[in-house]
Amino acid sequence: MNDPVDIIQSARDVFEETGYITIPDALTGQQVASLSSAIDELTARDPGKIHNVADIFGKHDAFLELLDLPTVLPVITELLGTNIWVNHSHLNANPATDSKDVSEFDNGYGWHRDGGAIHKDLPWPPPLLSIKIGFYLTDLMQEGSGQTYFIRDSHKTGERTPSAQELPDSAFPMMCKAGTAVLFDRRLIHSIRSANYSGSKRRVIFVQYAFRWMAAVDPMKVEHLRRKCSPVRQQLLGMTTRVRTIDGAQGRSGLYYPGPEDVPLAHPGNTRRESRLRSIARRLLQVFRR
Ligand SMILES: O=C(O)CCC(=O)C(=O)O
Helix, strand or coil, X not given: CCCHHHHHHHHHXXXXXXXXXXXXXXCCHHHHHHHHHHHHHHCCCCCCCCEEEECCCCCCHHHHHHCCCCCCHHHHHHHHCCCEEEEEEEEEEECCCCCCCHHHCCCXXXXXXXXXXXXXXXXXXXXXXXXXXXXXXXCECCCCECCCEEECCHHHHCCCCCCCCCCCCCEEECCECXXXXXXXXXXXXXXXXXXXXXXXXXXXXXXXXXXXXCCCCCCCCCHHHHHHCCHHHHHHCCCCCCEEEECCEEEEECCCCXXXXXXXXXXXXXXCHHHHHHHHHHHHHHHHHC
């Protein structure tokens, strides 16, 4: 299975089957260090508190490189295509405490599927629509390090979310090393927190890719970044949308009718499909061989 097309197909199969793909070493040690110190800067006022801060890109330039990370973005475009943007982001800092379970938190694990009203508005099964990436900046190989828990197969079963303090047998913690990216299906039930009694603060950044016609989850205060960003980054921050005339019909949004200026990510010059496929395939092959 060394043909890139086969490897990518099997990554797709893994994603569809399990609801997630892990990419170890998606970030270098240097990137982990600079992203961790950006989180520390932004949470310096109250370092002992749990932080879950949305809309990160306008808050620190260090985060910008996550938008089009070569180890991750090609996998996203293979799964969602190129008419996408980042409609949500947040950083989470979870200091260690002595508590061995989540009873200290009112809403416990905070089990949920991403997407809020999508799950009320659409019948089950709703389509995938968006993928979230967790960029884990702390080693989470020891139990009780504040891992994200997932409910196995829940992206397919449509089962109810467990109650706040419940830890069902089908729940498992995402054990991973610092630098790992985990791409997960929006419909997979996951925790908002778990107990961290590791002695070390857990730091994670979450970035959500969605179709461009889906609204922002957070305010996306990013206009001031325009001059710092490449066309692809501008697309991913929602800055490239034009109003177009389609077959003589005026005033149609490029969110629904994307032209080449709306989606630089789709330009052949940016994608070079064959070499892109090979580079994704190389990365995925490393993942499968672990
Ligand atoms: O912090 C975590 O482990 C998960 C947070 C998350 O994905 C969410 O809040 O949707």
